[in-house]
Amino acid sequence: MSRAPAPATHAARIAVVGNPNAGKTTLFNALTGARQKVANYPGVTVERISGSLVIDGVRHELIDVPGLYSLRAVSEDERVASGVILGAEGLGEAPELLVCVLDASNLERNLYLYAQIAEIGLPAIVALTMEDRLEGSGRHIDANRLSEILGTRVVKVIGHKERGVEELKRAVAEALAVPPAPKPLSMPGAPLFDTPQPRERQPAEVAIDRVPVRYAWARMVAENVIETEPLHRRLSPTDRIDRILTHRVFGLAIFAAVMYLVFQSIYTFAQPIMGGIKFVFDRVSGAIGPHLDGIPVVKSFVCDGLLSGLSAMLQFLPQILILFFFISLLEGTGYLARAAFLMDRLLGWCGLNGRAFIPLLSSFACAIPGMMAARVMPDSRSRLATILVAPLMSCSARLPVYIMLIGAFIEPRFGAFWAGFTLYAMHLLGMVVAVPIVWLLSRTIIKGKRLPFVLELPPYQLPKWKDIWLAMYFRARVFVTVAGTTIVVTAIVIWTLSYFPRPLVKAEQYRAEYRLAHKEATREVVDHYVDQRQLSNSFLGQFGRAIEPAFAPAGFDWRITTAIVAAFPARENVVPALGIIFSLGHDVEGNTPDMRRALQEEKRADNRPLLTPFSAVGLMVFFALCCQCMSTLATAKRETNSWKWPIFMFTYMTSLAYLGAVTVNQIGRLFGQ
Numbered sequence: 001m002s003r004a005p006a007p008a009t010h011a012a013r014i015a016v017v018g019n020p021n022a023g024k025t026t027l028f029n030a031l032t033g034a035r036q037k038v039a040n041y042p043g044v045t046v047e048r049i050s051g052s053l054v055i056d057g058v059r060h061e062l063i064d065v066p067g068l069y070s071l072r073a074v075s076e077d078e079r080v081a082s083g084v085i086l087g088a089e090g091l092g093e094a095p096e097l098l099v100c101v102l103d104a105s106n107l108e109r110n111l112y113l114y115a116q117i118a119e120i121g122l123p124a125i126v127a128l129t130m131e132d133r134l135e136g137s138g139r140h141i142d143a144n145r146l147s148e149i150l151g152t153r154v155v156k157v158i159g160h161k162e163r164g165v166e167e168l169k170r171a172v173a174e175a176l177a178v179p180p181a182p183k184p185l186s187m188p189g190a191p192l193f194d195t196p197q198p199r200e201r202q203p204a205e206v207a208i209d210r211v212p213v214r215y216a217w218a219r220m221v222a223e224n225v226i227e228t229e230p231l232h233r234r235l236s237p238t239d240r241i242d243r244i245l246t247h248r249v250f251g252l253a254i255f256a257a258v259m260y261l262v263f264q265s266i267y268t269f270a271q272p273i274m275g276g277i278k279f280v281f282d283r284v285s286g287a288i289g290p291h292l293d294g295i296p297v298v299k300s301f302v303c304d305g306l307l308s309g310l311s312a313m314l315q316f317l318p319q320i321l322i323l324f325f326f327i328s329l330l331e332g333t334g335y336l337a338r339a340a341f342l343m344d345r346l347l348g349w350c351g352l353n354g355r356a357f358i359p360l361l362s363s364f365a366c367a368i369p370g371m372m373a374a375r376v377m378p379d380s381r382s383r384l385a386t387i388l389v390a391p392l393m394s395c396s397a398r399l400p401v402y403i404m405l406i407g408a409f410i411e412p413r414f415g416a417f418w419a420g421f422t423l424y425a426m427h428l429l430g431m432v433v434a435v436p437i438v439w440l441l442s443r444t445i446i447k448g449k450r451l452p453f454v455l456e457l458p459p460y461q462l463p464k465w466k467d468i469w470l471a472m473y474f475r476a477r478v479f480v481t482v483a484g485t486t487i488v489v490t491a492i493v494i495w496t497l498s499y500f501p502r503p504l505v506k507a508e509q510y511r512a513e514y515r516l517a518h519k520e521a522t523r524e525v526v527d528h529y530v531d532q533r534q535l536s537n538s539f540l541g542q543f544g545r546a547i548e549p550a551f552a553p554a555g556f557d558w559r560i561t562t563a564i565v566a567a568f569p570a571r572e573n574v575v576p577a578l579g580i581i582f583s584l585g586h587d588v589e590g591n592t593p594d595m596r597r598a599l600q601e602e603k604r605a606d607n608r609p610l611l612t613p614f615s616a617v618g619l620m621v622f623f624a625l626c627c628q629c630m631s632t633l634a635t636a637k638r639e640t641n642s643w644k645w646p647i648f649m650f651t652y653m654t655s656l657a658y659l660g661a662v663t664v665n666q667i668g669r670l671f672g673q
Contacts, residue, residue: 012176013059013093014053016127017085017117018101019110020067021337021458023129025049027101028064028164030162030469031169042358051592063095066597069109071116071134075377085122095174097122099168105459107226111218114150115185119210123170123179126154127164133459139226146225150181230463238459242338251342258335262326263427264420266319266399273318274403281311307580310488316577317480319399321472328471332463336361341457350435351442353598356386360434363393371639381446385438387639388649391627392430392437397571401623402426404575408596409616422617429624433656494566494577497540507534535559535581540566554622554661555615555668557604566593568628570621614668618661626657 016031018024053062066081073079080091087094090496099116102110117124118477118626128143147154153171157164245251285303291298330336336358344354355377363370370390376381377383402423411419508531514526521529535541536558551561561580567574575595583600611619627633627650636646 001348003495011058013063014060014063014094014097014099014172014176015063015084015095016099016101017081018067019063019069019103019106019113022067022101022103022106022110024101026065026464026467027099027129027157027165027168027314028062029467030157030165032062041575047300053169053172053636055169060172060176068113070113071120076383085117086120096123097172097179098122099127099172100128101127103130104128104226105130105137106221107141108218109214112214113593115214115217118150118185123175125152125168125175125180127152128154128156129158131156131259132158133461134226142225142227146221149221150185177381179409179585237381237455238334241460242457245335245338246341246380249346251338255339255342259427260420260424262323263424265326266322266423268416268420269322270318270399270403271407277315278311278319281307281314300499301492301495304499304579305492306488308495308576315400317476318402320396321476323399324475325468326470327361329463332461332468334458334460337457346435347438351441352382352385352438359386359390360393360431363390363395366395367391367629368411368635369394371632371635373644374639381442384640384645385441385446387636388441388645389434389437391629391632391636391649391653392434392625394430395571395629396623397629398426398623400575401571402620404453404578404595404621405599405611405616408599409611410615412600413613422620426620426624429621433625434606437652494540495644497566498535498538498562498581500538502534506537510534540581553610553665554618554658555665556619556661557610559602559610560619564628568630571623571628574623574628612668614671618664618668621664622657622661624657625653625660627653 016024016028022228028049028051031053049064050555051062051064054058062590063083063084066077068078070078070079071082071085073082083091085095085098089139098117099112102114107165114124114126126147128141128146131141134141143154143156153175155164155168155171157168171432225276245254285307288307292302315499327336330339339361340357342354347353356374358375359374361370367390370393371387374383374386374390377386406419406422410422426482507530510530511526514521514529518525536545540562541558543565544558548556548558548561551564556564563574563577563581566577578599579595582595582602599611599616600609604610633650636649637643640646
């Protein structure tokens with residue numbers, strides 16, 4: 001009687017590999033739960049997700065390798081994925097074991113990658129997913145027969161229901177104790193390939209003359225292990241739905257409606273949560289402020305700098321969470337792939353293909369992962385073009401600016417419908433501008449031939465709610481720990497530059513002058529005037545005044561200009577900057593004045609409104625098109641390996657933003673606004 005091998009007692013490095021849409025990430029989440037971390041592969045800016053897989057008390061590192069169809073990669077993320085699988089230099093240690101995820105409903109296509117892995121001789125076990133989908137189409141798979149043919153352990157799993165997960169863990173433990181030796185793949189009567197090749201082979205060396213043979217072998221295996229019930233051929237639910245959602249007219253109309261609902265929901269649902277966060281911080285500031293009345297500098301630092309920065313940072317969270325909820329939801333149902341198919345017609349006109357849609361859509365959350373996602377583009381020309389226009393998509397950092405200005409100037413005058421429409425239009429603006437920009441680039445600076453668009457359309461399915469919540473959680477955590485730190489630190493720097501110098505003699509002089517001219521003025525009004533005069537003479541105010549003439553055609557005074565400059569390190573800083581500029585004073589209860597009311601009531605030196613609806617829209621257009629984000633420029637430098645393209649990106653986007661803001665403001669002046 002044979003005995004089971006003893007479980008591995010050392011921590012191992014394991015990689016989950018497989019085709020895109022094979023259920024790889026869902027299985028990874030089921031195996032690791034919340035014990036995950038996001039980073040980059042060593043020396044490479046491709047995002048990696050790793051987590052802890054605990055088996056028999058031993059904590060192993062589990063890596064979610066980017067999806068790929070073949071070890072002969074055509075895009076940057078596929079090159080990194082194949083390099084990680086094969087242990088290429090500079091990508092960390094090679095995995096001791098591969099968990100090869102095979103989609104049972106697309107077994108023949110998935111087996112091609114497994115054939116390459118087996119040919120090279122890498123130790124691997126198989127996780128068979130999507131069996132429920134296969135059975136829904138009237139087919140069944142013989143996992144034991146498949147295991148016999150492949151010569152390795154095959155475990156059926158349904159990741160989102162966590163079925164088979166424990167059995168897969170046991171299979172991993174056994175494979176670590178006694179690594180499986182891949183046997184030569186064979187067709188009936190003869191081996192398919194020679195003895196497995198050495199592990200050290202690099203991705204570029206995977207033989208291409210065996211491509212037809214691998215496909216023939218994959219077809220043979222699929223025919224041997226899948227049984228089909230004698231059902232009448234009929235359209236699947238996915239086919240019937242696609243007749244509508246991928247229609248060249250109705251499909252685009254539905255896509256536009258879906259995107260409108262997404263952004264309308266962001267505006268509608270985020271408002272009460274943002275108001276609640278602001279209310280809490282106002283109460284905290286009101287409670288702390290009176291205890292610091294005797295130390296004005298400390299009071300201003302705590303209430304106007306630190307708490308203001310924290311409040312502004314946390315108010316971004318509802319918008320980011322809602323945006324990622326909808327992106328994950330649409331991706332989980334399979335709709336995003338259809339959207340990419342629909343957008344291929346539009347993007348094809350300007351020289352890209354539908355594959356660019358996913359990076360561009362990712363940029364609506366943040367341009368950085370969007371530019372990194374451009375590695376899926378099959379050629380360097382398309383990848384560069386996608387990187388150069390990705391920051392035009394309105395990222396989540398712009399949302400607070402839109403919502404603040406829409407709430408102050410659009411909703412009170414035109415109503416909630418036009419408020420939601422304006423938010424949608426601001427997000428649509430980037431895509432509308434990106435298309436002619438790419439068209440111009442592809443015919444001048446970046447010339448080349450457009451490659452055909454090939455994309456697998458996964459079947460429609462119910463979303464995996466666990467995957468959605470995990471995506472929201474990790475994006476929120478990354479924002480709070482990375483972007484949040486930048487926002488708070490920058491808010492404190494802005495406060496410092498806006499508070500100093502502040503000589504006491506000058507303050508008393510301003511106070512006496514104003515009281516002499518306005519004898520009926522209340523204490524709050526006088527304090528606000530003194531704060532504005534001191535801000536004007538601060539380091540930040542002096543710089544804003546110096547560059548004010550350049551932005552005068554756009555309708556921006558030195559205060560708006562100062563906020564624009566202060567937001568250059570990161571767009572997220574514009575709201576804290578405006579909060580500090582307009583809310584240095586506190587009312588008698590110690591509460592920070594409402595930003596929207598401050599913008600509505602603020603006047604220029606000649607008593608004209610600081611902003612009109614047109615100049616407010618111009619400010620939104622400026623932020624929709626500008627490239628005020630140092631992290632974005634740094635990422636562009638890493639992705640292009642040159643400062644030439646980030647400088648070009650900043651120059652053309654800032655020029656577009658300036659021209660757009662000036663045009664909108666001048667149109668407003670024609671209408672007497």
